[in-house]
Amino acid sequence: MTREDRPRRDDRAGRDDRPRRDGSGQDARRDARGRQRGEARVQGRAGRTTAAPSQRTRQGDAARGAAYDTLRAVADSDAYANLVLPPLLRERRIAGRDAAFATELAYGTLRLRGRYDAVLEQASSRPLAQVDPPVLDVLRMGAHQLLGMRVPPHAAVSETVGLARERVGAGAAQFVNAVLRRVAEQPLDVWLTRVADAADPTGDDVVARLAAVESHPAWVVRALRESLVGSGRSADELAALLEADNASPRVTLVARPGLVTPAGLAEQVDAVPAGLAPTALVLTGGDPGAVPAVRDGLAGVQDEGSQLVTLAFAAAPVEGRDERWLDLCAGPGGKAALLGALAAERGARLVANEVQPHRARLVEQALRAVPRDAVEEVRTGDGRTVGELEPDSYDRVLLDAPCTGLGALRRRPESRWRRTPADLATLGALQRALLASALAAVRPGGVVAYVTCSPHLAETQLVVLDGLRAAARAGTPAEVVDAAPVLAGVAPVWEPVPGRTDVQLWPHVHGTDAMHLTLLRRL
Ligand SMILES: C[S@@+](CC[C@H](N)C(=O)[O-])C[C@H]1O[C@@H](n2cnc3c(N)ncnc32)[C@H](O)[C@@H]1O
Numbered sequence: 001m002t003r004e005d006r007p008r009r010d011d012r013a014g015r016d017d018r019p020r021r022d023g024s025g026q027d028a029r030r031d032a033r034g035r036q037r038g039e040a041r042v043q044g045r046a047g048r049t050t051a052a053p054s055q056r057t058r059q060g061d062a063a064r065g066a067a068y069d070t071l072r073a074v075a076d077s078d079a080y081a082n083l084v085l086p087p088l089l090r091e092r093r094i095a096g097r098d099a100a101f102a103t104e105l106a107y108g109t110l111r112l113r114g115r116y117d118a119v120l121e122q123a124s125s126r127p128l129a130q131v132d133p134p135v136l137d138v139l140r141m142g143a144h145q146l147l148g149m150r151v152p153p154h155a156a157v158s159e160t161v162g163l164a165r166e167r168v169g170a171g172a173a174q175f176v177n178a179v180l181r182r183v184a185e186q187p188l189d190v191w192l193t194r195v196a197d198a199a200d201p202t203g204d205d206v207v208a209r210l211a212a213v214e215s216h217p218a219w220v221v222r223a224l225r226e227s228l229v230g231s232g233r234s235a236d237e238l239a240a241l242l243e244a245d246n247a248s249p250r251v252t253l254v255a256r257p258g259l260v261t262p263a264g265l266a267e268q269v270d271a272v273p274a275g276l277a278p279t280a281l282v283l284t285g286g287d288p289g290a291v292p293a294v295r296d297g298l299a300g301v302q303d304e305g306s307q308l309v310t311l312a313f314a315a316a317p318v319e320g321r322d323e324r325w326l327d328l329c330a331g332p333g334g335k336a337a338l339l340g341a342l343a344a345e346r347g348a349r350l351v352a353n354e355v356q357p358h359r360a361r362l363v364e365q366a367l368r369a370v371p372r373d374a375v376e377e378v379r380t381g382d383g384r385t386v387g388e389l390e391p392d393s394y395d396r397v398l399l400d401a402p403c404t405g406l407g408a409l410r411r412r413p414e415s416r417w418r419r420t421p422a423d424l425a426t427l428g429a430l431q432r433a434l435l436a437s438a439l440a441a442v443r444p445g446g447v448v449a450y451v452t453c454s455p456h457l458a459e460t461q462l463v464v465l466d467g468l469r470a471a472a473r474a475g476t477p478a479e480v481v482d483a484a485p486v487l488a489g490v491a492p493v494w495e496p497v498p499g500r501t502d503v504q505l506w507p508h509v510h511g512t513d514a515m516h517l518t519l520l521r522r523l
Contacts, residue, residue, distance in 0.1 A: 062094050063102035064141065064163050070106040071137040074414050081106055081413050104248070109137075109144040110413035111246050114215035116143040118195040123182040126175075135172045138164045142180040147191060153184040206238075214242035219421050220406060227455040227514075231504035232497035241514075244507035245409040245416075251283040252304045253291070254334075256341035259298040259369050268293055276491045276510060277307040279338070297369030302334045303408075305505040305512030309451050310335045311490040312503070313398050314342045316481060316519045319445035324376070326394040327352045328383040328438055331359025333366030335400055335451075336378075340370035349376040351394070353383055384433045387440025387476075395446045399438040401431045401463075403454040407514030410507060424458045431459060435467035439522060440476045447481065448520045455504055455514040464502070464518045481519040 066088050073079040085106050089099045109116070120139050121128050128136060138160060145156035157180045165173035183191070192213050199205070199212035207225070211218040225238050252274055255262040262273065262281055269291045274280035280302075293299040314325075325343055330336040331354035343350045352367065352375070354360040360380040367375055383399075404423050409416050431452075438448045450467070452459050464480070471478050483503045484496035497504070503517040 061159055061163065062092055063098045064105065064159060065167075066092060066094055066102045067105035067109065067141060068137060068163060068167060070102075071109060071141070072134060074110065075133055075137065078418075081110055082411075104149060105141060105144060107248065107413040108148050109140045111409075111416075112144060112148055112215045113140055113417065114211065114217070115192075115195065115213060116140045116147070116215075118198065118212045119143055119147070119183060119191045120179060122191075122194060122198065124179050131175075132168070132172070134168050135164065135176065138168065138172075138176055139179055142176065143183055146180065146184050147188045157181060157184055210239060210242055214239065215246060216242055216409075216416055217419075220409075220416055220419070223406065223456050223458075227457055227460075227504070228506075230457045230461060231455065231502075232500045233504075233506070233509075237506075237508060240508040241506060247410060247507075249303070249410045249507075249513075250511065251288055252302060252307075253281045253283060253288060253294065254279050254300050254302040254307050254338055255281065255293075256298055256300070256338055256369070258341050258345045260293045265291075265293050265299050274304045274511075276493060276512070277304050277311060278490065279311065280304040280307050297337070297366065300334060300337055300366065302338070303411075303513045303515075305407075305510065305515035306334055306453075307338060308487065308491055308494075308505065308512065309449065309503070309515050309517040310338045310398070311342075312483060312487045312517060312519070313396065313447070313449035313451070314339060314346075315490050316396075316447045316449070316483075316486050318395050318447050318521075320395075322346070322395045323348050324394050325350045325396040325398070326386070326438075326441060327398045327400070328386060328434060328441070329400050329402060330354045330363045330378070331356055333359075333363035335398060336363050337366040337370065339398065340367050340374050344371045344374035348395075349374055351376045352378045353381055353386060354378075355380065355382050384430075384437050387437035391440050391476075392443040394442050397438045397442045397446070397448045398451065399434055399448060400451045401427075401434055401459070403427055403431070403452040403459050404456060406454040406456050407505075407507075407516070408453045411513065424456065428458060428463065431463045432466055432470065435463060436470055436474060436476075439467065439471040439478050439520065440474065442522045444522045446522050448478065448522070450516075450518045450520065452516045453513050455506070455516055460504070460516040460518070461502070464520070468520070477523040478520045479523060481521050483517055483519045486519060487517070 069088060070081050070085045073084045074081050085103060089102060094102060117128055120143060142156060142160035145151040146153055160180060161173050161177045164176040195212050196209045200209035207218050207221045211221045224241055225235050228237055229235050253265060253271060255265040257279060265281060269283060270285040271281035271283050274282045288294050288301050325339060325348055327336045327339055327350065330352035336352040340350050352363045354363055357380045360378055364378045404419050404427060405412060405415055435450060442448050450464055468478060480501050482501040487494050487503050488496065505512045505515045507514060
């Protein structure tokens, strides 16, 4: 399959959480006002609901309420939206298209918060700094319905004003009404031009402009530009990269080798080959949790980039024995499960290590379908001590390092606003200590893969550079192995970047998270 044959991001079903709509461009279970239609209304029994009309009005729209509560939990308790919303939806029995609507509303509002704040700043009679945070969240939700979802404007405004009245009071509702009506007066492209002009009045500050328009903190925009250039790509790709960060990722499944074939998995679910990793399928419909192979652990939900770096790690040439593999930072176990399946096929044994006990339990769960004799141990421990405790003990060591996750911003809607440059210092020290441990734990001739789901140069190339120097000083010298041919061996359509021996994947190029891989051989 050539790059052109691959399903484009826009073509891939399961690509986002947008509610599916009927031919009218309207969510089939929402009425012309974008209101939630109960089962009774959908079936034409609208007059026969038992609640009194006043009570129905007060109940408002459950999907919008769930999205609002998620935004408040993220703001007030540092919660993760992807951990808060799904149980909330289950608890409130919000399912199907209403759940999809709530999900897109919550996640989209969080991702595009920076863009909407820039719009709202212009549409509001008051500076946003003077607007109460709960009111601001309602305004952001209204802006997303108007500018980021295809909710009819009158419905977006009136239903959001109803939510404001219900949750933050009548006075705030009037303010919300006035601001959202102003937002609704212009389409997205007009607002984006205004936002760009306000952020970059002289036309020479591309970082400020893209930060506002594409809704990323300026320091992240700068770092991603440096990462593009540092990994051999063009800074001109920056806007496309930021745009890709703002789209919901497609749902990708892994068919774990020896446990289920991709064809066998495709018989259980609507899915098509993802294109790069031979193990990866893109879901085109349905709930992955309902797929028997996923329930049984023969398959799993895993980004295609994660699959690619794991397959490349297992395919990297080692000199001599190839029996004992270590996953140093294994939780929650996505890569460990793929590695365990590969180890079983190759007669090797996997040790999976994780510092957090509850995440180590998730690794055990992920490995449940892997033949027992391929899993030596799942253990809880600090990976930084493994090299000292077990020197020269493994033929392969995977270090999937804790990182900022700047390569997976699509997946974690609020994380771009939470991370700070200070995180780089803390994580950098941990990454260097773990790499030193990995290089001590692998035997001479064996291979270490250094992997991050961040393309930030301070977490990728700089850690590797420092790691090589430190390892030479520590008496565990190593050299870089050219990862490009290794990856090409597992993913024939992969196009290497000339002059680079590491691998940097990108959402806007490969449709994957921005995973980094460097392969190192112990000397
Ligand atoms: C990027 S995640 C690994 C993801 C995992 N490989 C997968 O594919 O599912 C990094 C993991 O490292 C763990 N970790 C952090 N510090 C650690 C340490 N000192 N030793 C071992 N694991 C650590 C974190 O708890 C987290 O689970």
